[in-house]
Amino acid sequence: MGKILVTGGAGFIGSHTCVEFLERGYEVVVLDNLSNSKEESIRRIEQITGKHVKFYRADMRDAAAVRAIFKAHPIDAVVHFAGLKAVGESVEKPLAYYENNLNGTFVLLNAMHEAGCKRIVFSSSATVYGMHNPVPYVENMPTSATNPYGYTKVMIEQMLQDICHAQPDFSAVALRYFNPIGAHKSGLIGEDPNGIPNNLLPYIGQVAVGKLQQLSVFGDDYDTPDGTGVRDYIHVVDLAKGHVCAIAYAMAHEGFMPINLGTGNGVSVLEMVHAYEKACGHAISYRIAPRRAGDIATSYADASRAKELLGWEAQETLETMCEDSWRFMQQNPNGL
Numbered sequence: 001m002g003k004i005l006v007t008g009g010a011g012f013i014g015s016h017t018c019v020e021f022l023e024r025g026y027e028v029v030v031l032d033n034l035s036n037s038k039e040e041s042i043r044r045i046e047q048i049t050g051k052h053v054k055f056y057r058a059d060m061r062d063a064a065a066v067r068a069i070f071k072a073h074p075i076d077a078v079v080h081f082a083g084l085k086a087v088g089e090s091v092e093k094p095l096a097y098y099e100n101n102l103n104g105t106f107v108l109l110n111a112m113h114e115a116g117c118k119r120i121v122f123s124s125s126a127t128v129y130g131m132h133n134p135v136p137y138v139e140n141m142p143t144s145a146t147n148p149y150g151y152t153k154v155m156i157e158q159m160l161q162d163i164c165h166a167q168p169d170f171s172a173v174a175l176r177y178f179n180p181i182g183a184h185k186s187g188l189i190g191e192d193p194n195g196i197p198n199n200l201l202p203y204i205g206q207v208a209v210g211k212l213q214q215l216s217v218f219g220d221d222y223d224t225p226d227g228t229g230v231r232d233y234i235h236v237v238d239l240a241k242g243h244v245c246a247i248a249y250a251m252a253h254e255g256f257m258p259i260n261l262g263t264g265n266g267v268s269v270l271e272m273v274h275a276y277e278k279a280c281g282h283a284i285s286y287r288i289a290p291r292r293a294g295d296i297a298t299s300y301a302d303a304s305r306a307k308e309l310l311g312w313e314a315q316e317t318l319e320t321m322c323e324d325s326w327r328f329m330q331q332n333p334n335g336l
């Protein structure tokens, strides 16, 4: 089937994506420095699939290490997840974000060039739609950012576009993820953030399991049906499957292609709380708090390009997203 280098493959989305590739007969090589993940997730990928993962604990900014991987393996394509992703931290430490995400991608792209590898699928984000586009977000809308993390996504998309322009046989798919949640059905892999979670689902999960006391709902005066923020939550296994389709597309097409991976449906914070309560069987304590700086009222995808070009559509429901997240939380109350 082919050999795929997965950068950041020990992380939340990367680990689920490794499972989907391995189950379809691809060989997977993972590069991860474990700055935001644990080696245990590699063992669990192997446990789920019964397949071997070649794991390199290395930093993608280490040119010699990345080059050595391309020397040791005939890599057909790269799926590039590795990066720092905490928005608030990126505002505090902009250089660390530019250095890791941009420099790391630069080293990776150089190594690909030297090795003659011309296919990449990149983890972009709905954050590139910025604050001023109307929903639903369509791929041809202008991109922008409001924080250094978001700018790294905008800039890496630009780098990929420029490479495709200069090198017409190069192929780059930028997958713009909406809000990935949930976990693998086995309960063996899922989201395991360091410290207190910034994002809604891991926060709710930790309240549900008793690790945190109460959820703060950031604002109930938005222009949305119940006043709380609306997002397009997508099951991480659906998202992972989207990468298998994107690699097939990148193998068959040249050029730069941004593609949304979302469901096309908006869910409010309170709807999510109630869906999670149903999954875990008890109430989730919450209070209404002030708006969080930088948040927008509503974000959801126009998911038609993914269907048209990749033949991909989200299959899971809000119910299964919450059930799978809850199973992972119960089986791993202290993370991996």
Ligand code: NAD
Residues within 6 Å of the ligand: 007, 008, 009, 010, 011, 012, 013, 014, 031, 032, 033, 034, 035, 036, 037, 058, 059, 060, 061, 080, 081, 082, 083, 084, 085, 100, 104, 123, 124, 125, 126, 177, 178, 179, 180
């Ligand atoms: P994650 O932190 O779980 O995974 C990222 C992985 O990259 C981690 O395992 C980390 O150790 C590794 N890494 C970071 N810097 C590295 C470096 N210099 N060298 C080697 N490895 C390095 O995050 P995730 O949620 O799985 O996100 C994966 C990608 O998807 C990221 O690029 C993120 O920005 C993007 N994304 C995530 C979301 C989301 O909500 N989770 C949304 C949109 C986009």
Ligand code: UD1
Residues within 6 Å of the ligand: 086, 087, 088, 125, 126, 127, 128, 177, 178, 179, 180, 198, 199, 200, 201, 203, 215, 216, 217, 218, 219, 228, 229, 230, 231, 269, 292, 295, 299
């Ligand atoms: C996050 C990222 C953003 C990325 C997007 C899609 C942050 C700050 N932003 O934003 O860069 O593009 O995912 O992947 O991480 N909420 C609460 N209480 C909480 C946490 C969140 O009420 O404790 C609300 C938020 O106000 C929002 C919704 O829940 O309305 C979702 O929040 P979150 O999970 O952080 O995702 P995004 O805001 O979409």
